[in-house]
Amino acid sequence: MKKFDLLVTGVGGQGVILASNIIGEVALAAGYDVKKTDTLGMAQRGGSVVSHVRLGRGVYSPLIKADEVDIMVAFEKLEAARWSHYLRPGAVAIVNNHAQFPLSVNLGDEPYPDDGEIVGILRRSTERIYLIDGTSRVEALGNPRTLNVFLLGCASVFLPLKIRVWQDIISQRVPPGVQKLNITAFNRGRKEMRRVYLRQGAAEYGARVVDTEDVRGGGRA
Amino acid sequence: MAKMIKLLSGNEALALGAYHAGVEVAAAYPGTPSTEILESIARFDDIYAEWSTNEKVAVEVALGASYAGARSLVSMKHVGLNVASDPFIAASTTGVGAGMVVVAADDPGMHSSQNEQDSRHYARLAKVPVLEPGDSQEAYELMAHAFDISERFDTPVLVRMTTRLSHSKSVVKTDRERAVPGRAVGFKRDVAKYVMVPAYARLRHPVMEERLVGLATFAETLPLNQVLWGDQSLGVVSSGVAYQYSREVLPRASFLKLGMVYPLPENLIRYFAVQVDRLVVIEELDPFLEESIRAMGISVVGKECIPRVGELNPDIIEDGLRRIGLLNEVVSSPGPGVVPGLPKRPPLLCPGCPHAGFFFVISRLGKRSRAPKSRGKAASESGLVITGDIGCYTLGAYPPLNAMDTCACMGASIGQALGMVKAGTSQRVVAVIGDSTFLHSGITPLVDAVYNGGQLTVVILDNGTTAMTGHQHHPGTGISAQGKETRAVKLEDVVRGVGVSDVRVVSAFNIRDIRAALRSSLDSSGLSVIIVRGACAVRAPRHAQPRVIDAEKCNQCQLCLLIGCPAIRRENKRIYIDPASCVGDACTICEQICPRQAIAPQFEVGVVAPA
Incomplete structure (x- = not known):
């Protein structure tokens, strides 16, 4: 049984915690030992959020060591950069191409790093960087709140967990009435990761594309 | 089951x-x-x-x-x-x-x-x-x-x-x-x-x-206390999550894992200690186990390498053990480390927060916030002291509001304010406390202020919930922990009941009323209480008619940025309101304070907000 250490990060209110809970439950159903932990600031919304999810045969620490994350799922670009020192060399970084400005940027006190800088920061650890147009894709699908499961669909390509289990757990965990919408978003995320992003990577910013469909861990949809 | x-x-x-x-x-x-x-x-x-x-x-x-x-x-x-x-x-x-x-x-x-x-x-x-x-x-x-x-x-x-x-x-x-x-x-x-x-x-x-x-x-003999034998050159005594981190860092060491940390099993500890070459205690915060074990006459290391400040994690433990030679494995090439200089993302008051309007008013009255344009000029000394308390509203201490001077513990704002008045300060003192915190431990100091007298303003920010911890009910809401209707305790009745005669209740979303109540209270000679009431934005998410800024009327004075509302943003020197975040009609604070009436409901420009 291979171990996977995942870091899920974003801004309070984006659905990071639910996403990391879903990963944990899917892995538990697949027979993994699971530990997951969230670090939140003091307020309900708007702060930086990071979840550590650890899957393996036997997991001790709920916190992942620096340089040991296998897969990062970032709902927001600045947060991807902020937690990039957790990535192991050659980790997968799935980064939603979306910027949510902190107050200091809104007030004009600090600049928000541009895409080149963010990819450059991630490239200190890995070339496997995928900038995903998640926010605009789920808006097009009809509900911005499905961003988290869309990104889970992207991440599922790199995990040996059955699609059926992902879909079952997502259906159980999202509010009744939006299950179908969420399953659609998950399937779309998975499909676009395989068909588009896997080939494309962040080549635009100088990162080499190293993945092909063969590296994926997941079963077929 | x-x-x-x-x-x-x-x-x-x-x-x-x-x-x-x-x-x-x-x-x-x-x-x-x-x-x-x-x-x-x-x-x-x-x-x-x-x-x-x-x-x-x-x-x-x-x-x-x-x-x-x-x-x-x-x-x-x-x-x-x-x-x-x-x-x-x-x-x-x-x-x-x-x-x-x-x-x-x-x-x-x-x-x-x-x-x-x-x-x-x-x-x-x-x-x-x-x-x-x-x-x-x-x-x-x-x-x-x-x-x-x-x-x-x-x-x-x-x-x-x-x-x-x-x-x-x-x-x-x-x-x-x-x-x-x-x-x-x-x-x-x-x-x-x-x-x-x-x-x-x-x-x-x-x-x-x-x-x-x-x-x-x-x-x-309690089974919660366990010995796990491994390599006996190093024995680790640990408990709680520190044990998990230690196992991660020292997978081969021997462990005495304590599930009961007081009182300690002295014989078990001695039995473990004599069978290992070196003994280390890995515990979070104080050397509680370490000092007890040392008092037994057992030689042990602990806080020499494990910090007593802050939360532990496997990296910190690894570094500490390596520093004193308990971990000899070669470090694989060190990673890139934390990226310096990225913009921080501190927690904020939410869009539509019922605390924002009050803080904006008191911040302006107390000359605490200044428009970004006037930054760099010398700050004028505020004649107002704001003692604070524990809750979401503690975030009012941060820029741009800068509207809190103390925060010690639950209910402290009122007693601290009274103490400052009794010390004879010439500054006006305002105590700011939330509804749940007031009921928790604000009533007795208010009774003290009634009893001992003083020129004091107490502001109760009543958002009808215990917001910071995730919206739990409290005596003021009249709903029990198990969702049953009970009798609600009315704040104004409590305040009047303990003997405060000058009590005002104002809407959290009416700037004019808040300002008038605050001014009048600051001018009065005795104890007065202002209850600023408005539902928590997270619990009452109404997004009818988000506000927009009319670029032609707006002269970029940036006053609206001083509310600290996350929906009001600036990009390329243009201020705009994010329609997905703005709660619209339920708030309108920015519309009320705009000196040029440049903020209005969405419908006037005909843009449709996303669902």
Whole structure:
């Protein structure tokens, strides 16, 4: 049984915690030992959020060591950069191409790093960087709140967990009435990761594309 | 119940463990990271669960239930135990009826707290046993032990959690069902045990001391204390989540894992210590275990390499052990490290927050916030002191509002303000406190201010919930922890009832009224209370007609940015309102304060907001 250490990060209110809970439950159903932990600031919304999810045969620490994350799922670009020192060399970084400005940027006190800088920061650890147009894709699908499961669909390509289990757990965990919408978003995320992003990577910013469909861990949809 | 395997947080696991152990009464006051314990247990409708007014009351409720023969649970954050220390130590003195378990959740790293005290010290002070789980499975299992120990030794049992244990999820397997001890509930009179007049209390003290001796012997064979043999060149004594980090860093070492951290099993520790070449104690915060072990005459290292400040993690432990030569493996090439200089993302008041308008007004009155354009000019000295309290509104201390000068502990704002007035300051003093905090511990200092007099303004920010911890009910809401309608305590009745005659209630979303009430209060010569009332934006998310800024009217004065509303943003020197974040009609603070009337409802420009 291979171990996977995942870091899920974003801004309070984006659905990071639910996403990391879903990963944990899917892995538990697949027979993994699971530990997951969230670090939140003091307020309900708007702060930086990071979840550590650890899957393996036997997991001790709920916190992942620096340089040991296998897969990062970032709902927001600045947060991807902020937690990039957790990535192991050659980790997968799935980064939603979306910027949510902190107050200091809104007030004009600090600049928000541009895409080149963010990819450059991630490239200190890995070339496997995928900038995903998640926010605009789920808006097009009809509900911005499905961003988290869309990104889970992207991440599922790199995990040996059955699609059926992902879909079952997502259906159980999202509010009744939006299950179908969420399953659609998950399937779309998975499909676009395989068909588009896997080939494309962040080549635009100088990162080499190293993945092909063969590296994926997941079963077929 | 059939076999169950689930991913549970430490808090959820404690609640399930207590439920299965037959707890019948549970009480708590919300406090991160402990809140979900009572939230989880309140979902079982065959037990009684309540949000108490504060932690002291919660312990008294649990103690009464225990005296009356029902197993009881009380949970709180670490600083809650400070509030509850009086009845907690009283409970230790009298002992219990049925089992009573007190959970205190520490917050190493201060994720959401004003200090990072180590609650294990209460064990010595109160002379009670302390249990500490290492993950959710242990949290679940430990509850049955805790109630048994409580009844067997006639003592409350303290369970120490930390944020990382409370909020981490891990796998819990259970095939147990709820078992309530079959005994009739009813108080049995026992004056010498339950009435702590000096004559009887003197009899109890030796009983407490004997109890600790008995508990120490019991700890020697308690299965929660485990030896895990590995390589005997290094032995590690650890507990809680620190044990998990240590196992991660030292997979081959020998471990003495303590599930009961007070009193300690001295013989077991000696037995372990003599069989390892070097002994290290790895514990979070204070050297509680380390000092006890050293006092046994055993040579041990601990805080020489493990910090006593902040939350631990595997990296910190690894660095510490390496520094003193206990870890020799070569470091694989060090990673890139933290990226310096990225914009921080501190927590903010939400869009539509009912606290924002008040803070904007007091910040302007007190000359605390200045438009970005005037930055760099010398700040004028504020003639206003704002004593603060604990809740979401503590965020008002941050820029751009800068509207809070003190924050010490629950309810401190009013007493501090009175003290400043009595010290003779010429500054006007305003105490700012939330509704839940006021009911928790703001009433008694208000009575003090009525009784002793003083020129003082007390502002109660009433958002109708305990927002910061996740919207729990409190006496002012009139809904119980289990969702039942109860009698609501009205803040204005309480305030008038204790003798305040100058009481104003204003809408949190009416700037003119807030300003008028504040001005008039600051001009008055006595004690006045302003209740600023408006529903929490998270609980009442209404997004009718988000506001827009008319670029032609806007002269970029940036006054609206001083509200600190996350929906009001600036990009390329243009200020705009994010329609997806703005709550629109429910707030309108920015519209009210714009000097050029450049902010208006969305419909005037005909753009449709996303759903």
